[in-house]
Amino acid sequence: MMRRACRRAAGLVMGWLLATAATLAAAQSELQPFTFGYVGLADDPRYSEARLENRFQGEPWGRPIAGAKVAIKESRFPGMAAGVEFGLNEQLVADSQAAIEAVRQLQGNGHRFVLLDLPGPTTAEVADAFAGEEMVLFNVSASDDRLRGQACQANLMHTLPSHAMQNDALAQFLLSRQWSEVLVLVGQEEADRKLADSFARSAKRFGLDIVDEREFLLGNNPRQREQNNPRLLTSGIDYDVVYVADTQGEFARELSYQTQLPRPVVGSGGWCRKPGIGPGSDTALVSSTIAWKNSPGVT
DSSP states (O other), rough: OHHHHHHHHHHHHHHHHHHHHHHHHHHHTTTEEOOOEEEEETTTTGGGGHHHHOTTTSSSSSSSSHHHHHHHHHHHHHHHHTEEEEEEEEEEEEEEEHHHHHHHHHHHHTOOOOEOOOOOHHHHHHHHTTTTTEEEEESSSOOOGGGTTOOOOTTTEEOOOOOHHHHHHHHHHHTTTHHHHHHHEEEHHHHHHHHHHHHOOOHHHOOOEEEEEEEEOOOOGGGGHHOHHHHHHHHHOSSSEEEEEEOOOOGGGGGOOOSSSSOOEEEEESSOOOOBBBBTHHHHHHHHHHHHHTTTTTO
């Protein structure tokens, strides 16, 4: 008797599964394709193997295409309910002109939504080329302030905060901790200069005082020790916190606990956005605060 009941239940379950599979197959055959375009640089220096291996704080640990693929996969059933089948058309190109041509080709194939995984200047060029056209471009990896300023376009959307937004939030946090005197360290890259300028605007807006700005150099040349040695670079002045603008990440990653005064480090290193953790990880903040308060000379 028990065996008959088990067989009957198994048969009902199998029948339900087969009926569900048939329904899904029929539904899928009637779905309308809805494909997103994705355009990136084949040799993008932001994703070079050497750079990714270092896992710099606040820097990408891989291309965002992985996130797009996960989103497409997880949107399968909601898409079926809406009568569409989501897809992704990936294009890796050599330069800005090739990126524009790739987007134009996607547009010609009926794609109206394109993800741009491009450096800031290239993103601006592509957005300018398609200004006013009936398509939506998504900036998924460039935080340049000018993309929301001089290079802003009505059909260019952003999935990440700009440097100005990040620095505004950081400035408010520093103010809330009463760390109002900031020593700024900036690298020699043009991007470092732009990042430092962005923080300076935020500092002025929220009433922080930049006590000094000093340029750092990578290397161990003893004749340049006042610029490549963290202790010498941060000596001779008092401050509450150190802001480092280092878009390459090499100098910033070793700066925490290496300053002349026991002070927290923010910006491109120290307390910064960490991939997979998010801005201001509670664990990172608590451990850093405890270590800072227990350092010699802290009052």
